[in-house]
Amino acid sequence: MKNTVKIILYGLGLVCLFTTIADMVLWFKTCAQYEGFEETKQAYLSYFPVSLRGDYTLTLINCGMLAVSVLVFANSIRIGFLKTISFVLTILSGILFYWQLFSLM
Numbered sequence: 001m002k003n004t005v006k007i008i009l010y011g012l013g014l015v016c017l018f019t020t021i022a023d024m025v026l027w028f029k030t031c032a033q034y035e036g037f038e039e040t041k042q043a044y045l046s047y048f049p050v051s052l053r054g055d056y057t058l059t060l061i062n063c064g065m066l067a068v069s070v071l072v073f074a075n076s077i078r079i080g081f082l083k084t085i086s087f088v089l090t091i092l093s094g095i096l097f098y099w100q101l102f103s104l105m
Contacts, residue, residue: 009072009075009076010076010081010082010086012068012072013068013069013071013093016065016072017092017096020096023058024096026044030043030044030047059104063101066097069093070090
C-alpha cells in the first residue's frame with residue numbers, strides 16, 4: 001500500500017476516533033450542567049439537527065465511527081505502519097466502542 005493511502009486512512013481513523021471523543025465530552029459537559037436525566041438528554045440533543053435526535057441515532061453513528069477506527073488502526077498494526085501508536089489507538093477505540101454498545105442496552 002502506498003504511503004499516501006496509509007496516511008489518508010490513518011487520518012480517517014483519527015477523525016472518527018476524535019469526533020466520537022468530542023461527542024462524549026459534550027455529553028459529560030451537559031451532564032455537569034443539569035440534574036435530571038431527561039433534562040440532560042434534551043439539552044444534549046439540542047446541540048444536534050432534528051434528523052439526528054433519535055433515541056439511538058447518535059449512539060449508532062458513534063459505534064460506526066469507532067468500528068472504522070478499530071479497523072483502520074488494526075490494519076495499520078498488520079501492515080506495520082506506526083505499530084505502537086496504532087496498538088494503543090486500537091485498544092482505546094475498542095474500549096470506547098464497547099462502552100457505546102453498552103449504552104444501547
